[in-house]
Amino acid sequence: MSKETRQFATETKQILDLMVNSLYSHREIFLRELISNASDALDKLRFEEINHKDWAVEDKHIRLSTDRESKTLTIHDNGIGMNRDEVIQNIGTIAYSGTKAFLKNSEKIKERPELIGQFGVGFYAVFMVADKVTLHTQRAGDAVGIIWESTGDGNYSIEEASRPQGAGTSITLHLKDMSQEDDPQDFLEEWTLRSVVKKYSDFIEYPIKMLVTREVPEFDKDGKPVEDKTKKESSDEVFNSQKAIWLRDPKDITQDEYKDFYKHVTNDWNAPLETIHYKAEGTQEFNALLYIPESVPFDYNQRDMKYGPSLYVKRVFISDNCEDLVPQYLRFVKGVVDSNDLPLNVSRELIQKDRQINLIRKALVSKILRQFKTMLTKEKDTYLKLWKVFGSTLKEGIAMDFSNKDALVELSLFKTSEREELMTLKEYVEKMPASQKDIYYMTGESLDIMKTSPYLEKLKEKNYEVILFTDSVDEWVLNSLTEYGDKKLVSITKGDLDLGTEEEKKEKEKELESKVERLKPLCESMKKALEEYIKEVKVSDRLVKSPVCLVSGEHDPSAHMERMLEKLGQAAPKTKRTLEINPNHPIFAKMEGFSEEKILNWSEILYNQALLNEGSQIKDPVKFSNQLSELMVNA
Numbered sequence: 001m002s003k004e005t006r007q008f009a010t011e012t013k014q015i016l017d018l019m020v021n022s023l024y025s026h027r028e029i030f031l032r033e034l035i036s037n038a039s040d041a042l043d044k045l046r047f048e049e050i051n052h053k054d055w056a057v058e059d060k061h062i063r064l065s066t067d068r069e070s071k072t073l074t075i076h077d078n079g080i081g082m083n084r085d086e087v088i089q090n091i092g093t094i095a096y097s098g099t100k101a102f103l104k105n106s107e108k109i110k111e112r113p114e115l116i117g118q119f120g121v122g123f124y125a126v127f128m129v130a131d132k133v134t135l136h137t138q139r140a141g142d143a144v145g146i147i148w149e150s151t152g153d154g155n156y157s158i159e160e161a162s163r164p165q166g167a168g169t170s171i172t173l174h175l176k177d178m179s180q181e182d183d184p185q186d187f188l189e190e191w192t193l194r195s196v197v198k199k200y201s202d203f204i205e206y207p208i209k210m211l212v213t214r215e216v217p218e219f220d221k222d223g224k225p226v227e228d229k230t231k232k233e234s235s236d237e238v239f240n241s242q243k244a245i246w247l248r249d250p251k252d253i254t255q256d257e258y259k260d261f262y263k264h265v266t267n268d269w270n271a272p273l274e275t276i277h278y279k280a281e282g283t284q285e286f287n288a289l290l291y292i293p294e295s296v297p298f299d300y301n302q303r304d305m306k307y308g309p310s311l312y313v314k315r316v317f318i319s320d321n322c323e324d325l326v327p328q329y330l331r332f333v334k335g336v337v338d339s340n341d342l343p344l345n346v347s348r349e350l351i352q353k354d355r356q357i358n359l360i361r362k363a364l365v366s367k368i369l370r371q372f373k374t375m376l377t378k379e380k381d382t383y384l385k386l387w388k389v390f391g392s393t394l395k396e397g398i399a400m401d402f403s404n405k406d407a408l409v410e411l412s413l414f415k416t417s418e419r420e421e422l423m424t425l426k427e428y429v430e431k432m433p434a435s436q437k438d439i440y441y442m443t444g445e446s447l448d449i450m451k452t453s454p455y456l457e458k459l460k461e462k463n464y465e466v467i468l469f470t471d472s473v474d475e476w477v478l479n480s481l482t483e484y485g486d487k488k489l490v491s492i493t494k495g496d497l498d499l500g501t502e503e504e505k506k507e508k509e510k511e512l513e514s515k516v517e518r519l520k521p522l523c524e525s526m527k528k529a530l531e532e533y534i535k536e537v538k539v540s541d542r543l544v545k546s547p548v549c550l551v552s553g554e555h556d557p558s559a560h561m562e563r564m565l566e567k568l569g570q571a572a573p574k575t576k577r578t579l580e581i582n583p584n585h586p587i588f589a590k591m592e593g594f595s596e597e598k599i600l601n602w603s604e605i606l607y608n609q610a611l612l613n614e615g616s617q618i619k620d621p622v623k624f625s626n627q628l629s630e631l632m633v634n635a
């Protein structure tokens with residue numbers, strides 16, 4: 001096939017432009033990206049060899065070579081290689097969701113180019129250092145190779161070309177002249193390359209080699225060095241130590257090594273918040289090196305987000321993002337799992353049904369949750385950070401994973417009406433006054449609105465703390481979290497609120513009886529006025545200062561839930577609620593003598609007030625404010 005020139009996709013062009021013109025610091029990371037791709041390509045080949053014995057190569061390696069004259073640096077690998085379509089797909093276009101995120105974050109990336117790898121556009125980092133890149137590749141099993149070439153402007157060329165070395169990829173960078181820069185790095189210099197490899201790629205499993213030429217002393221026939229006489233000698237040197245870090249004894253691993261490996265697996269430039277290094281023995285033997293990131297990855301919670309550690313079998317890479325190794329609610333856990341028991345030819349499709357994978361997953365979840373427990377008791381500050389970033393994800397487990405529900409409940413932290421700091425349910429129960437029977441909670445979008453809510457009035461009076469739930473998953477989690485130990489979780493915005501003992505309850509009813517009787521006609525008129533919106537008007541003792549509030553039926557969705565559904569465009573017909581009135585509020589004594597028309601007017605105002613107090617929107621704000629103005633005029 002003849003040479004063809006093609007255009008980069010628009011976003012790719014924009015990314016290239018950024019690489020070429022705006023990124024100046026940390027340029028050396030291009031090498032990390034290329035080595036990481038080469039290592040992936042070798043992993044892929046090793047996996048394919050299981051079914052294609054004739055593709056097997058013994059001496060898997062990555063090689064660096066330089067040429068001073070042509071000012072080129074070449075990175076070779078004898079990995080899986082790419083065919084024409086794959087080159088166009090993988091190098092010519094960036095079909096990843098990362099592209100948009102990359103462009104959105106471009107200002108940040110200009111300051112910290114080391115973040116590039118996170119966005120799956122690592123290859124393009126070559127244009128930070130090169131003004132022309134030639135990629136020569138051949139896919140294992142193919143008879144002919146492909147040359148791809150670009151100067152980083154809008155186009156690239158692609159043509160067939162034989163590759164004497166067979167399968168693999170060589171990427172040749174025609175280095176830019178950077179000698180005028182403040183702190184120039186010479187990527188033709190062996191020492192520079194060696195230190196960059198050491199820094200970023202030391203644990204890469206395959207040898208990263210370079211043919212190094214040195215001046216060595218000459219020796220006479222007795223083995224003594226001859227003064228002032230040297231000769232040149234070339235030999236292959238391996239720059240990296242190649243240690244599969246997850247198989248090593250944790251005692252021998254430094255924090256820096258753990259961090260470097262974290263960067264390798266996640267492309268996250270920050271240090272991990274927590275490292276979990278675990279060797280499982282017994283029914284399932286495996287090694288796991290897992291990490292909890294410090295902050296939310298850019299693609300977190302996107303619909304197509306892939307998660308899960310990479311799976312290896314006896315050091316052979318099988319799959320990255322193995323979603324069957326951890327449940328969804330641990331989707332923030334990154335790292336590597338290496339099994340000793342799985343068959344090497346475990347196919348990616350079958351992983352899901354594999355019984356042994358399930359056993360590994362069980363063991364992993366239990367180990368991770370145990371480590372969280374230790375963090376909560378021994379490194380509270382670190383755990384608080386974890387909770388702030390990933391707590392709402394972890395909580396999903398309460399609803400999703402029955403067998404670990406109890407452990408997850410113990411790990412959950414809550415905000416309450418009375419204090420700033422987060423607490424566990426255990427702590428909440430320990431702090432409950434002796435008279436308090438149940439655990440009280442409320443759901444809503446805003447802590448500030450909830451903290452001043454009328455629903456809290458009575459509970460505050462009794463010194464009862466109320467747990468405030470603000471995460472969007474909470475309503476769903478609460479369906480599964482109905483009790484803790486022997487205590488029920490009770491919503492203070494639903495059903496009857498029964499705060500005291502049986503005796504107190506009876507006394508309360510007696511006290512209310514006369515008020516209920518007296519206000520009955522008013523309640524009926526109000527109900528008639530608001531029939532369209534509410535189920536009932538009821539005299540209650542839920543409130544202390546406020547005149548009214550809206551209460552959902554015990555098994556009905558809360559107002560917060562309805563607001564959330566509405567936002568998602570899934571609003572169901574609203575369930576009518578009960579308007580509870582505070583009989584001690586002077587408004588009602590006033591209203592008793594009113595005409596039906598005036599009752600209608602005031603009921604509407606009260607109803608809208610109740611909506612505003614709970615953080616809901618009112619239907620006709622203009623009418624509401626006109627009604628208020630009129631009241632003021634008549635006052």
Ligand code: ADP
Pocket residue numbers: 033037038041077079080081082090091117119120121122123124168169
């Ligand atoms: P990422 O590695 O994050 O996917 P890159 O831009 O670095 O993004 O690479 C894009 C893709 O090109 C890789 O996913 C891989 O499929 C392919 N690729 C890059 N380098 C090589 C290589 N040396 N051998 C085989 N395939 C490669």
